[in-house]
Amino acid sequence: MNESLAVTDQATQPKTAPKAPALPDAQTVTFVKHWTDRLFSFRVTRPASLRFRSGEFVMIGLMGDPDEKTGKQKPILRAYSIASPSWDEELEFYSIKVPDGPLTSKLQNIKEGDQIILRPKPVGTLVHDALLPGKRLWFFATGTGFAPFASLLREPQTYEDYEEVVITHTCRTVGELAYGAALIEEIKQDEMLAELMGEDFHKKIRYYPTTTREESPKMGRITDLMRKGEVFEDLGIKPINPEDDRAMVCGNLAFNLEIKEMLEDYGLEEGANSDPKQYVVEKAFVD
């Protein structure tokens, strides 16, 4: 633009030009990492007033495109598990990228300094309060269902309440296990957790990753591996029973239904915030 045009432009602009509307409940992106062409994680600032329990989810999103007729923009919001623990200064999320997904097709392009919408009303059933005391806690995840467990694995209460924590993660490919694998490594090196929980706290974590569509040390769906007894043999622990074991499940719908039935067969009952029992389930976010 040349200077004279710029001057003309300014002269024709109303003095109080309306500003672009600020996003409601805006938070600023502080970090983005792409793990595969289908998966990424990101961190945002945390509203000072937001309190949540590790394992809960919130609605997050972006403004949609302006309506063709009215020019108005509406927010596109989806439920996302908070992947960071309740004590963290920031909030972390782990997301799939769906090429035609109304939200994730846009969200996958966010960069440090961008803003997202975050409604500060945390809810969810994957919380310690929804389970009765037990010896061993199982986290069963597929795909991005790992997110709430990324929160709970960094939550000191998890190690205070249980003698052992088994985290199973089934993904299609080895690359899709990377976020979880990196997190487990990070936890093992975490000085703050070690100071709080004792040097050996991480020995309570039994990590059991499996893949279904790419070669890896342990292949197969976790449900099949449990039916065959292979999981219990590999880990050297007794099959799941209602006296010792508690479970949290987060994955795709078919997985949730299948494992729910299996847990019921082992004698576990589904709990809720208002009625704690032996296991709880939540659907992983899918666009």
Ligand code: A2P
């Ligand atoms: P599979 O490759 O055999 O379908 P997705 O990426 O589609 O959400 O799937 C994540 C992982 O969950 C995949 O490894 C997939 O295995 C597995 N999975 C899908 N449905 C079930 C189910 N009903 N029980 C156990 N695992 C499942």
